[in-house]
Amino acid sequence: MKRSYIRTAWAGMLVASMALLGACGSTNSGGVTDTKADKGLAVVGDNVTYDPNHLVNEGKPITLQYYTWYPDTDGAVAAFEEYKKIHPNVTIKIVNVAWEDYFTKLPMLMKGKNGPAIFGVHNSYDEVLRPYFEPYDIPVADLEKDYVGVEAHVVDGKVGYIDAAINTGNIYYNKTLWKEAGLTEDDIPTTWDEFRDVAIKLTKKDGDTITQCGFNMNGDAFYSSAFEGMNYQKGELLFAKDGKSANYDNKTTEENLQWMVDLYQKDKVCSTDFGTDGDKSFGNGQTAMLYRWGYFEGDLKTKYKNVDYGMFATPTWSEDTPFAYDRYNGESTIGINKNASDDQKAVAQDIVKFLLADDTYVKTVSENMNSFPAKNSLADDNDLAKMAIFDLIKPRVDRLIWPGAMPATVENTAKKVFQNVFNNGMSVKDAVAEGQKTMQSDLEKSSFESAESQYKYYDELK
Structure with missing residues (x-):
């Protein structure tokens, strides 16, 4: 060609x-x-x-x-x-x-x-x-x-x-750090519990100071995309049945965000003090794993050429086939x-x-x-x-959901929620409730209507 x-x-x-x-x-x-x-x-x-x-x-x-x-x-x-x-x-x-x-x-x-x-x-x-x-x-x-x-x-x-073309999130990992932790391809996690265990093994500390993040969530590129897929995996839609209202303030959103908080505060696989740029941290060999979409592979090839990296499919909450593996978006x-x-x-x-x-x-x-x-x-x-990403998406493409060309408020508000919880000390419950109000206020000014009801497996929620 x-x-x-x-x-x-x-x-x-x-x-x-x-x-x-x-x-x-x-x-x-x-x-x-x-x-x-x-x-x-x-x-x-x-x-x-x-x-x-x-x-x-x-x-x-x-x-x-x-x-x-x-x-x-x-x-x-x-x-x-x-x-x-x-x-x-x-x-x-x-x-x-x-x-x-x-x-x-x-x-x-x-x-x-x-x-x-x-x-x-x-x-x-x-x-x-x-x-x-x-x-x-x-x-x-x-x-x-x-x-x-x-x-x-x-x-x-x-x-x-x-x-x-379509894309979705995957996990990028540093192969060198993976081997140093004694991990092999057999250790690639398929569930979030397994992922948590691997992230702990990939974390390095000098006393109480983290010197290597097992999994880095810092910056704007993680939560605003990842929460959508994690909610979808549990059968929680981004929008209400009317297709126009936000469905953010719910137990699923709180559970998933709390799971992330525990990764940092209890498991200490990384810290917000480690820096705000997860991409750069990964590129410099200080972070072992990131959740990113396909664009990041291009960044690695141009900005961080020395990183020996691999990719694996985003884990799910159980071994069962989820309602959807993740959101996708189209080029x-x-x-x-x-x-x-x-x-x-x-x-x-x-x-x-x-x-x-x-x-x-x-x-x-x-x-x-x-x-x-x-x-x-x-x-x-x-x-x-x-392409590495091809084999990761192909088995899942039938179970990826597109919510439609949703307004920017969904991801922008999610970024703010993450900052309020991780950087500003707000409780998960309060941050999620505030996020719902912001999303809903913005959506009421929009003509957007969700395409979730057109998803092939939508009826599984009934």
């Missing part, structure tokens, strides 16, 4: 060019005229198919802008290069906008005629982007046959984006701007159909984001199977 990435050095040029690229309407410059409808290429895809043997925009040159916040690793960029080989009259200009600015600048541009025809999507900003989605011109039934989790993205019988496919010109939207629809029928896009997203492909036909792909 050939890849083509935009170099970081281009970023300044791309941002500077935003004002020069003009309106999102058709731009007939920079391309060539294509007169060859029959490309001599095979139709690709299973249910969502793409026949490359046709002219796009009648073969006339056309330019589309694509906005993204991560051009170097955006799987769409590689797929665009493959698309342009088939349709040389199409030019796709990549515009890099920093994450911090992306979801404020992009909606403002798309209100008028100066926005991009196609754009990167992150589902945490679904409510911000939703007003500008042009629905995919692909039957939902075909998408559902080819991709996991499509039904949760359907609005009024159509979709504005789906998942190209969203690209969006089409409904306010783009008709000719640009027609080309954008053609691009989307190619991206979803061909394998280049999904495979590149999966590899770049250390994620499991949402495309069913790639569940046994030999290239993707080489």
